[in-house]
Amino acid sequence: MRRIKDPSRLEDAKAEAKASWNSLFCGDRPIVCTGMSTCGISAGAREPRDLMRSLLSEEGLEAKYVDVGCLGLCYSEPLLYIKKPGRPMICYGNVSPKTARSLARSILINDESGDSALGAIPELSCGEISSIPSIWEHPMLKSQVRIALKNCGIIDPENLGHYIARGGYAALAKTIGITPEAVIEEVKTSGLRGRGGAGFPTGMKWEFCRKSKGDEKYLICNADEGDPGAFMDRSVLEGDPHAVIEGMLIAAYAIGCTQGFIYCRAEYPLALRRLEVALQQAKDAGFLGENILGSGFDFDITIKEGAGAFVCGEETALMASIEGKRGMPRTRPPFPANAGLWSKPTNINNVETLANLPSIIDKGGKWYSAFGIGRSRGTKTLALAGAINRPGLIEVPMGMNLRQIIFDIGGGVPGGKACKGVLTGGPSGGCIPASNLDIPMDYEAITQAGSIVGSGSMIVIDEDTCIVDLARFFLAFTQRESCGKCTPCRIGTKQMLGLLEKITQGQATNADLAKLEAVAQAVRSGSLCGLGAGSPNPVLTSLRYFRPEYEEHIVHKHCPSMACSGLTSHSIDQSKCKGCGLCVEACPVGAILGDHKKPHRIDQERCIKCGACILACPGKFSAISKRSGAVLEVA
Amino acid sequence: MINSSAQKTDAECFTVPQHTTIMGITMDDKVKDLMGSLGRGRGSLIPLLQRVQSEFGYLPRETVAAISDALVISESEVYGVATFYSEFKLKKPGEHTFKVCMGTSCYVSGGGTLLSQIIRRLGVRPGETTSDGKYSLDAVACLGCCSQSPTVVLDDVIHGNVTPSTLESMISELENGSEAL
Structure with a gap:
């Protein structure tokens, strides 16, 4: 794309981008779009896409191929969308090489019979789709409100033209036309709070940094999504990287920063690659660099790749890591707004927070704050996973209750099993029991229930998951990731883990349980950073709701969920076994012995x-x- | 050639006598080469370690003096940073690396079983490499692919919805592949 020197030329660029968007989606060639985020790729999306391409080209049919990000229907991945000339774009789920073959055939003979599948995508269809249900009527999508995710799964994330055709960078043009104070005011009006976990009001955070004295200020995008079970930021970065860049530009202009950093974890290679591509495109188009859109505003962004440390999601540790040090948190104050990266005023926002900004500036803070309840305004992206029928990525208005999210959107628990609860907030959160799912997705309500909204991971557990073993799992994680700087976290997590291991192995006493609670309280009140202070949460919340399960392990040496491997065993009923040998073949470790027919x-x-x-x-x-x-070995 | 470092601890890897060449190439030159446009000073340490690791697959002891010289920071500081972050390896990894996701979703859907299966089948513990230098195993924190859990990364290719039997066929494919050679 040519360099865009002022806002009026952005209008021209938009008209141009729209024209080429229309010629692609309203043209006379079939189009095959593939959901190519990490989730789609791991589900095997490459195979049906490549097969389709070779089948069609063998027949001499030149179709167009577009790789898009994640639509969020991860449960039915691989996803392929197909548009035949003059027909709507149809989304197909669970596409195997076999279905790819039949889809290729249907394109070749222009057969309309399969034109229902998961639904039509109006954004990618040219005109009327009324005869076919829209994908947005799908039970998983129906009650969503997509703001941060509005382009995910719709555009090619590596195509700047697609982003601009959908209204991209218009918010930047609007931003540089008003004062920084007015931008901050708009964000305050929106009620947006930090989506990384802490939930601090974004506008207020910017104001502190704006007012802080310093000739040079930094902006950091926290893309170190380390909570196990969280993949919202990955999906945004992989599906719509320009939204994050535009969000950073808006924040930088409002605060007065000239240099930005995106700190992204190394475990996300695809997100890193797409960010690099997007940054280069933004530089070439004149959205980054000097005198952006002729406004005199200079801003540049550098990617910093993380190196595998969970604690670096904590802001002071993250800054230490960018400075090239061991990523260890420090005490606050001084707050980053006053003395952050290299002791300069620094503002840190999370990926999702930033991705919301273009829409907030575009449509106004009031529009955004119309969604939500109480002090939780707008929408929240959530990663649904675990024992759920439709795992995936969703975005809902704040205030929707957890039951609706799990059952209406997520489709409930598979296999007719009972829902035991939902884990929110990752290793600093807790498990909210099934009996308490009528609470709303709201910062305050979730905290009151003993967990946190956190970054937005929601892992549903069924009756087969042992709550004690899960607490042990989280403590094993925080203990391994503890940076070791402060004593309560370094030693406390080790002690808690040891006690939980004793319980899951059936070797604990009631005195151990009391000790566990005492240590948990000490770690909560004495740790230096939020990660240490939050680490006892999985224990304390599960004790609050599931104490009898702990007691069952301690008193009866019995795991009711049959999950603790130290307390369970598999055995073969000698009177029933006919020695067919199928289990011998199935056993991956050769643990089954016996002669054939015996x-x-x-x-x-x-x-x-x-x-x-x-x-x-x-x-x-x-x-x-x-x-x-x-x-037991039943005789 | 570099000595086999499979059996040494991280600290021992850092205390072997200092060499500055690998297969005749001076590490000062190699590191300077990898530095490219990175500036001097601490801020470049992590990116430089990442470049060195992507070149050699780990951080050979021989490169440390050169890194310390290039950035003007002490070797002990390089060691401090290299051992803080789990990405950096001081030992040479195996020919094939299994990374088993131990995120919450993978854990509740059987990731732990897959990890035990690799431990039993290949005789390698997480963070270690088999003595024949063929396989390395890592238990990694969440790969952010929770909707396809459990996931396993084999040599940088991510596999979703892995079961004990698909894992078994991945392993036997590697083993048979090497016999055929």
Whole structure:
């Protein structure tokens, strides 16, 4: 794209981008779009796409191929959208090479029979789609409000023209036409709060930094999404990187920053690559660099790749890491707004916070604050995963209740199992029990329930997940990731982990449980940073709601969920086993012994308790079972 | 050639006598080459370590003096940073690396079982490499691919919805592949 020197030329560029968008989506060639985010790729999206391409080109049909980001329907990935000339763009889910073959055939003969699938995508269709249900009527999408995700799964993230055709960089042009104070005021009106976890009002944070004295100020985009179970920021970065860059430009102008950094974790190679591409495009087009759109405003962005440390999501640790040090937090004050990166005033915002800004400036703070409840305004992206029928990425208005999110949008728990609860806030959050799901997605309400909204991960657990084992899992994580600077976190997490291991192995006493609670309180009140202070949350919240489960492990040495491997075993009922050998073949570690046609046995030393044998054993025998308690070999 | 470092601890890897060449190439030149446009000083340390690691697959002891000289910071500080971040490896990784996601979603959907399976099958613990230098295993924090959990990365290719049997076929494919050679 040519360099855009002033806002009026942006209008020209938009008209041009729209024209080429229309000629692509209203043209006479078939179009195949593929959801190519990390989730789509890991689900195998490349295979059907490439197959489709080779099948069509063999027939001499020149179709157009567009790779898009994640639409959020991750449960039915790989996703392919297909548009035949003169027809709407149709979204197909769970596309295997076999379905790719039949889709290719339907393009070749221009067959309309398969034109329903998951629904039509109006944004990518040229005109009328009324005969076909829109994808936005899909149960997972129907009650969503997509602001941060508005382009995800719709545009090619590596195509700046697509972003501009959908209204991109118009908010930047509007921003540089008003005063920085007016921008801050608009963001304050929107009620936007930091989406990384802390929930601090964004406009107020900017004002502190704007008013802070200093000739040079920095802006940092925190893309170090380290919470296990969180993938909102990854999806935004992979699906719409320019929205984050435009958000940074708006923030930088409002605060008065000339240099920006995006600190992105190394575990997201695709996000890093797409960011690099987008940054170069923005530089070439004149959205970054000197005298942006002729306004005299200078701003540039550098990517800093993380190196694998969870604690670097904490802002002071993140800055230490950019400075090339061990990523350890420090005490505040001084706050980053006064003395941050290299002791200069610094403002740090999370990816999702920034991705909301273009729409807020474009449509106004009032428009944004119309969504939400109480002090939680706007929308929140959430990563749904775990024991749920439709895992994926969603964006809902703040205030929607958790039950609606899990059951209406997520489709509930699979396999007819009971929902036990939902984990929010990652390792600093907790498990809200199924009986308490009528609370709204609201910073204050979730905190009151003993968890946190956090960055937005929501992992649903069913009856098969042991709450004690889960607390142990989180403590193992925080203990491993503890930077070691302050004593309560360094030693406290180790002690908590040790006690939880004792409980899950059936070796603990009631005194250990009391000790666990005491240590948890000490770590919560004594740690230096939020990650340490939040680390006892999974323990304290699960004790609040699920204490009998802890007691069952301690008193009866029994894991009710049959999940704690130290308290469970698999065994073969010798009277039922016919020695067919199917379990022997299924066992990945060769733990099943026995002669053909004679009852088999499980070597408990080798068994990894994966359950493959139970699945392999024919239903008419049902000889293998899992039990909790003493290891038994039924005679 | 670099000595086998598979059996050494991180600290031992840093205390071997200092060499400054690998296969005849001076590390000062190599590091200068990798520095490219990076400036001197601390801020460049992590990006430089990343470049060195992507060149060699790990941070050979031989490069440390050169890194310390190039950025004008002490070797002990380089060691401090290199051992803080889990991305950096001081030991040479195996020919093939399995990374098993241990994020919450993968954990509740069977990631732990996959990890145990690799430990048993290949005789390698997380963070280690088999003595024949063939396989490395890492248990990694969330890969952000929770909707396809459990996930396993084999040599930079991500696989979703992995089951013990698909993992077994990944492993046997590697083993049979090497026999064929």
